[in-house]
Amino acid sequence: MxxxxxxxxxxxxxxxxxxxxxxxxxxxxxxxxxxxxxxxxxxxxxxxxxxxxxxxxxxxxxxxxxxxxWRRQEFYLNQTEAALVKLPTLVDKVTHSVVSGRKDMAQGIFASLAETEPETVAMMFLESKFYQRSVSFWPPHVRLAQEAGEISEAVDVAVATDFIMRLAVSLVTFPDMGLSLKSRKGIRAYLDQVITRGLG
Amino acid sequence: MxxxxxxxxxxxxxxxxxxxxxxxxxxxxxxxxxxxxxxxxxxxxxxxxxxxxxxxxxxxxxxxxxxxxWRRQEFYLNQTEAALVKLPTLVDKVTHSVVSGRKDMAQGIFASLAETEPETVAMMFLESKFYQRSVSFWPPHVRLAQEAGEISEAVDVAVATDFIMRLAVSLVTFPDMGLSLKSRKGIRAYLDQVITRGLG
DNA sequence: AAATGTACAAAAAATGATTATTGTTCATTG
DNA sequence: CAATGAACAATAATCATTTTTTGTACATTT
The missing domain is CATH 1.10.10.60 (Homeodomain-like)
Incomplete structure (x- = not known):
């Protein structure tokens, strides 16, 4: 071994x-x-x-x-986390994660591998294991948002984390799912709606 | 031609x-x-x-x-749509779409191709074109839910449709994103939270 | 008209021989 | 003791060759 x-x-x-x-x-x-x-x-x-x-x-x-x-992902994650702690709201944090997530995936080893071996990258992106490490970063931010009264204390932290991860992964992977969400402003407005108010 | x-x-x-x-x-x-x-x-x-x-x-x-x-997707979509019109709420509809979506992807040509050529299936799933047809089914259901008072009339139909599609695609593709959402009951409770109330 | 079937060059895939790489072991080096 | 480098069989990649398939055209059939 x-x-x-x-x-x-x-x-x-x-x-x-x-x-x-x-x-x-x-x-x-x-x-x-x-x-x-x-x-x-x-x-x-x-x-x-x-x-x-x-x-x-x-x-x-x-x-x-x-x-x-894994090391590359760890690097990006730590870099993003360092930026997140300076942002005031959960919505700002998710917005930043999406924008920087897109940037990271369009650069360096991910981008070059997507050119030469796109199927390999596609397989990686569809393994839920790929997102495990990212998931572990969110619970503290969720709790902070609850303490600040931005989101409800009644919602389970695991549920909120899962929801935020699904939004972030979806928005990084698909800039367009009917709506075209390309600008930071557009992404922020969208996330503000669905995270803090839902559709109800 | x-x-x-x-x-x-x-x-x-x-x-x-x-x-x-x-x-x-x-x-x-x-x-x-x-x-x-x-x-x-x-x-x-x-x-x-x-x-x-x-x-x-x-x-x-x-x-x-x-x-x-495309024909196979059209078949599944029409089958699902026929079931949706009988369901009372938007949350029930999205829940059903996720459950039947998972079943459809685990059967027939998608399942067999996933065994022999998984990279091809992965590439298909990451093309946003793949979801275009599905997107077009949702706006009428969104409007019905607005008229019934289940969701707000203030939310743009395109925004709500995009959000519902992202949730459905994510839940079909990843049964587990931190939370393990496998049972119909679990999926419904989750969707009820994030669709009708959000995290706020 | 629509469908068939044949012919054909170009492109792609299967084949088999050859070469390179992998994964392991171990004696040698610093 | 960690790192090296060489030896080695097993596995995988490469390459030139052969065979199949693709895509087009067109004459023939239904």
Whole structure:
């Protein structure tokens, strides 16, 4: 079993420089060639390390690829979270998440992989596992909004979190579902309606 | 240009028996072999017609495949719509759409294609075009709910339709987004909360 | 007229031989 | 002891070749 084993409960050690060197090289290769066309020998060459070391830290190529995307997602999530804490309302927070979520998906490794291997990206986006980490960021924001009286205390935090995640994922994935929601202003007005008032 | 040409405005003529014979054969082949492994010669053999006739009605293989899925979606949609008109509230209607939507996607051609060519199904599900036809069914139900006082008249019909579609698509695609929403009862309670009351 | 069936070149897929990569092991290095 | 690099069988990718399929045209049949 590899050292940097990662599962849903035990996340990777991003403080280990070796792990980061491997992931840096792997991300660079995936970014340039796509997943299918990156050989671990190439990753080793780019990272100036041995292929044996890669296998010491990751079970196999699939685990390495997953590690690359998890770290990248973690980075985006932390960046977004840092912006969220400065925003006053839950609606502002979800709006920001949607706008920056779209930006993140249109950049870097996600965007380049969407060009070379769109089916792979599509499969990732349809795995609910992909959103697990994001889900865990919302409950504190929901509770703050409840304490501030923005949303009702009667609503279960898990229900509110699920609802917010569904809205955010849907709006990032589909800019248009009948309505075209492209501008920050339009997204904010829409979210204000459906989150704070619903349709009732 | 083929006879049964189909675009977003001009839908296919499902009353033409030739069109249906071709689509029946094509659906049967796709169901059994997947898209990649169905040759139009095989479709012709199964449908007991000539390959020339297929090209008379469909521009190319891609158009035929699209035709198969559009007809199947149209069938499911009409079936669902027939059930919806009997339901009293908008919440009941969305609940039913989610439950039957999940059933439809777990059956027949969608389910079999998801086994043999999951990436193709994933790509379909992420095209917002895939949901266009479904979107057009909702505005009358939204207006009825407004007239009945279930939801506010102040909310724009397009906004409400978009919101309902996003909820339905999300719930069909992801049974679990933090909350596990599997039972009809659970789905209904959730939708009742977020549609009629929101989080406010 | 509509459907068929044949012919045909271009494109795509199956095939099989060849080469590269993966995943494992272990002796060697720093 | 972590990292390296080499050896190795098993697996997967690549490539040139053969075969099938596609898409078009048109003469023939119903």
């Amino acid at each position: 590899a050292v940097a084993r990662q599962d849903q409960f035990n996340s990777m050690d991003y403080s280990d420089p070796m792990v980061n060197r491997i992931l840096d090289a792997a991300e660079q290769c995936i970014h340039r060639f796509g997943i299918r066309r990156t050989a671990l020998g190439e990753v080793a060459r780019v990272g100036k390390l041995s292929r044996g070391s890669i296998y010491r830290y990751f079970d196999d190529k699939a685990a390495l690829v997953q590690g690359v995307f | 083929a006879v049964a040409r189909q675009d977003q405005f001009n839908s296919m003529d499902y009353s033409d028996p030739m069109v249906n014979r071709i689509l029946d054969a094509a659906e049967q082949c796709i169901h059994r072999f997947g898209i990649r492994r169905t040759a139009l010669g095989e479709v012709a053999r199964v449908g007991k017609l000539s390959r020339g006739s297929i090209y008379r009605y469909f521009d190319d293989k891609a158009a035929l495949v699209q035709g198969v899925f």
